[in-house]
Amino acid sequence: MPSLTSLNDHELVNSFVAGNINALETLILRHKDKIYTSILFLVKDQYLAEDIFQDAFIRIIDTMRSGRYTEEGKFLPWAMRIAHNLCVDHFRKVKRTPTIKNSEDQDIFEVLNFTEESAEDKMIKKQSHSRVRDMLDMLPEDQREVIVLRHYADMSFKQIASVTNCSINTALGRMRYGLINLRKMMTQKQIAL
Template structure:
């Protein structure tokens, strides 16, 4: 893949930022994927996206540069997990033929349907939250990120992340009650 060059001034700025923040970003990615090769791929993709965005002039300096880059890295990590999840589901669906008729007492059809229904219900509830609260819930519950990591990715202080989670949980309870769903 050929990468077009960025004007010298942007190259120098980008190189300075990469040098300054590379270890922090690399460690963040590695803490999520726990694989050196995958981390290096995502790390490289992160800075390719950063370079392309800077080249097009689409970067707005509303927040901190590091938070913006961390958000890009976080989104690429999420994309990675989505892709690996799809591959695992596809691969497992092929293996069902060999397991057909084998009873698994831990997950029968009824339990599986209940679990699916509960998952859909929870996703619908989360979708009704404001976007910033949705992000915190997804990062904390589904990605198992710490509030410190969440605050870095979102570019806010840790108390704001904690507050958003508290409001999200309160709002989830209200929404569930309005829809006659017991939590």
């Protein structure tokens, strides 16, 4: 029987599907540098790249085990596409999370830390919440509704669109304009959170 390293990718995939776990190890060792480096190049964060690399191989394994792998002789491009799609998904997720910056260029939803204990911190937090609520009250109702559902009810834009009876793009637009209006209010009133 030939050694696993002398087998091509297609043969290794077939061997893994037949139950040889060592064939998967050989595939991973053969292609890990190219796949990991491409992920790292896209996300520019070692820990995130490691997570995405692991997720990519979990998807690869699940696809091969379920018998859905059909790209004979093209394992590496297929694996690279899975890794790339996971990177794109990560950036979409990050991009969907809008931020409102305060005067120190910090996201106000990160500044409002809910685990603070001191009386002074509680008072500052209460004032900040009050300012945010006051500014939210000044927004048009449709923009305020989307921001509240997204940040306070932690709903997805799909859920928001369903609840508000509008399209996902309309919900995204309302969020965008609501955040723009909040930033304008903060600038005009020189509010620092």
